[in-house]
Amino acid sequence: MAVESVCRRQSVLGWAACAGMWLAGASGALAAPAPIGFASLNGGTTGGAGGPTVTATTAAQFQTYATQDGPLTIRVAGTLNVGGVKVASDKTIVGVGESGALIGSMQLSEVSNVILRNLSISNPNDAGEGDAITLRESTNVWIDHNDIFDAPDGLLDIVRASDNVTVSWNDFHYTSAYASNENTSHRFAMLIGNSDNATEDIGKLHVTLHHNNWGPLVRERMPRARYGDIHVFNSYFNTPGDNYAIRSAVGAELLVENNSFENVRSPYVKYSTSAGIGEIEASGNLLVNTSGPIDPGTDDVFPPPYDYVLIDAADVKDRVLRYAGVLALFGDYDADDAVTGADFLAWQAGDSAYALSAVDLADWQDNLGATAAAQAISSLAAPEPATWALAALAAALGCLRAAQRTTA
Incomplete structure (x- = not known):
């Protein structure tokens, strides 16, 4: 099935640029969704x-x-x-x-x-x-x-x-x-x-x-x-x-x-x-x-x-009915009415306010994972090495999903 890549529709971004998108903002450049x-x-x-x-x-x-x-x-x-x-x-x-x-x-x-x-x-x-x-x-x-x-x-x-x-x-x-x-x-x-x-x-x-x-x-x-x-x-x-x-x-x-x-x-x-x-x-x-x-x-x-990212039309009904409207902020894993770095930490710790399926996780990685990961890192005064490693892992996951979602 044909699904667009996480990166630009015209496919002008390579793997290195894609990783850069996920790691950009570690110093706070990505301030909000x-x-x-x-x-x-x-x-x-x-x-x-x-x-x-x-x-x-x-x-x-x-x-x-x-x-x-x-x-x-x-x-x-x-x-x-x-x-x-x-x-x-x-x-x-x-x-x-x-x-x-x-x-x-x-x-x-x-x-x-x-x-x-x-x-x-x-x-x-x-x-x-x-x-x-x-x-x-x-x-x-x-x-x-x-x-x-x-x-x-x-x-x-x-x-x-x-x-x-x-x-x-x-x-x-x-x-x-x-x-x-x-x-x-x-x-x-x-x-x-x-x-x-x-x-x-x-x-x-x-x-x-x-x-x-x-x-x-x-x-x-x-x-x-x-x-x-x-x-x-x-x-x-x-x-x-x-x-x-x-x-x-x-x-x-x-x-x-x-x-x-x-x-x-x-x-x-x-x-x-x-x-x-x-x-x-x-x-x-x-x-x-x-x-x-x-x-x-x-x-x-x-x-x-x-x-932008396209999902298959067959998946649209379920996705939209689950997430559209009030109090359904996409990626709001800690249920505080905002998508921030705290949601990345909730995902990391498995402390989501609602059960996460594999589809939920994939959606979040595709749409908000980069922003949230960067915010989580930038919110720490002195990031531990493990945090940076986690960021690198997030970048790799994002690029892997980009490759998986390229037209097949």
């Missing part, structure tokens, strides 16, 4: 790193923290009915355990470097622009491990020349209890580019969507894209009664790789208007009980300019 995809470009996305950390337990506190200038990490504790919030640049907003819930609209307008993580976000009362999250003229945004649901206009809009966005490991869905007077035909998930006439989007709207769970009662737009370069990989779609999952419209290029589509009418299609039509390149996808038209996916679209 980072996004995969477009949000890793343009200097990366670090959110509130370098600033203080605060905890919001009331809506008023959250409004104050989220809108102030300067880098800040905001921990959300409890359910906060915040209305419309205009989030400022350089913010990390993260839920505390399972408790972090925001009711309202997160509006990112003309900002940069924002992380939203481990949150339940809904907007049943139609605050702001009616979306749960709106990105407008905003860059370097990472939306990761959230439960995003029940918003009358749509769950997430990325529009007006926004750029370098990664959306990863989220649950997108609607609930049957939501808004008795709602328009059930408008249960849409994600719009990328909101007008055929928005020519400012040309050359922008670079978005990576990976390991997301598109679930119950979503009707369409998973996503619906104009103009952008959109990379959708290793995501799970199970949306009975929908119209379509992915749609490529005017000027959009969509790369759709190794996803699992189940009980979906049309997994990926193009849409033509007088302004033009989009393109789709599709490969490695699994289709189960799909009933509608599907694009052949034979276009030649952009090559992703970043490193």
Whole structure:
């Protein structure tokens, strides 16, 4: 079976470089987990790193923290009915355990470097622009491990020349209890580019969507894209009664790789208007009980300019359902709501908060082992020789897995 290497998709890194990736940062260069995809470009996305950390337990506190200038990490504790919030640049907003819930609209307008993580976000009362999250003229945004649901206009809009966005490991869905007077035909998930006439989007709207769970009662737009370069990989779609999952419209290029589509009418299609039509390149996808038209996916679209790992589509459903959403941070072995060097030490000692299978270990080595190993080393004031030996072993394991995962 064909599976991508741990290293760059274009296979430009050799074994020595791969080992270097695993050992880099022993002096602290790798400070925190980072996004995969477009949000890793343009200097990366670090959110509130370098600033203080605060905890919001009331809506008023959250409004104050989220809108102030300067880098800040905001921990959300409890359910906060915040209305419309205009989030400022350089913010990390993260839920505390399972408790972090925001009711309202997160509006990112003309900002940069924002992380939203481990949150339940809904907007049943139609605050702001009616979306749960709106990105407008905003860059370097990472939306990761959230439960995003029940918003009358749509769950997430990325529009007006926004750029370098990664959306990863989220649950997108609607609930049957939501808004008795709602328009059930408008249960849409994600719009990328909101007008055929928005020519400012040309050359922008670079978005990576990976390991997301598109679930119950979503009707369409998973996503619906104009103009952008959109990379959708290793995501799970199970949306009975929908119209379509992915749609490529005017000027959009969509790369759709190794996803699992189940009980979906049309997994990926193009849409033509007088302004033009989009393109789709599709490969490695699994289709189960799909009933509608599907694009052949034979276009030649952009090559992703970043490193990423593909798993087989047959493994996507289990992986995504296990790890996507709130309180499911990938590699969080000590269950402290963060992936840090402590997780490497927990793995090393066999003290994981949950049972580890061989698949779990392989996943972690592929995706976060390098970062965590480096952090574990850099966190020690005077590393023992055994620690350095362990790091070397981690490097060797990583490169061995890279070789094993090369196309066979």
